[in-house]
Amino acid sequence: MVTESNDPNQAPHLRLGRRGEELAAQYLRNEGWKIERQNFTTERGEIDIVARREIEDGAAAMVAFVEVKSRRSGDRIAPELSVTARKRRTIVRLGREYADRHGGRREGYRFDVIAVDFDEEPPSIRHFEGAFDAKGNPY
Numbered sequence: 001m002v003t004e005s006n007d008p009n010q011a012p013h014l015r016l017g018r019r020g021e022e023l024a025a026q027y028l029r030n031e032g033w034k035i036e037r038q039n040f041t042t043e044r045g046e047i048d049i050v051a052r053r054e055i056e057d058g059a060a061a062m063v064a065f066v067e068v069k070s071r072r073s074g075d076r077i078a079p080e081l082s083v084t085a086r087k088r089r090t091i092v093r094l095g096r097e098y099a100d101r102h103g104g105r106r107e108g109y110r111f112d113v114i115a116v117d118f119d120e121e122p123p124s125i126r127h128f129e130g131a132f133d134a135k136g137n138p139y
Contacts, residue, residue: 020070020116020123021048027114027125033064040098045090049114050098052107060106064129065095070116079115080128088136095134109134 025035033051040047049066067087069079091111099109113131117124132138 016070016072016118017068020114020118021068023116023123023125024066024068024114025049025051027127028064028066031127036063036102037098040094042094042097044097045094047091047094047098055108060108061104062108062110063099063103064110064112065091065098066112066114067091067131068114068116070118072118079117080113080126080131083113083131085136088132088138092132092134092136 021038025038028035028049028051031053033053035049036052037050038048040050047065048068049064051064051066053062053064054060055062067083069082071079071082088111095109095111099107103109110130111132111134113128115126115128117126130139
């Protein structure tokens with residue numbers, strides 16, 4: 001169940017973003033991912049979701065650094081297209097920092113984007129696995 005913040009001081013676009021992140025996290029759980037962190041934040045920026053899934057019978061793991069973009073009607077571009085080059089570079093830097101602090105020897109890393117479209121009921125979710133590389137360049 002997704003709930004909106006009751007904070008009357010929170011801007012509507014922030015409430016929408018939080019709802020999108022909650023839906024994206026639930027989607028990832030349903031796909032077999034464990035959510036390690038939501039809103040991994042440093043002074044350099046934020047990664048919306050850090051998720052891990054065991055592979056090779058638990059001998060290794062894939063860690064996904066996920067940017068979530070949510071949109072409602074009236075937005076001119078698709079949510080997945082609004083992840084700027086600057087944001088991609090920030091996510092890469094933070095992903096490296098996270099991996100240095102929390103990573104293991106047998107882990108792969110990738111950078112995903114999840115787009116949540118609130119124009120549909122229920123909201124549609126599109127998952128772009130490996131949306132960009134470790135230099136921030138889109139695939």
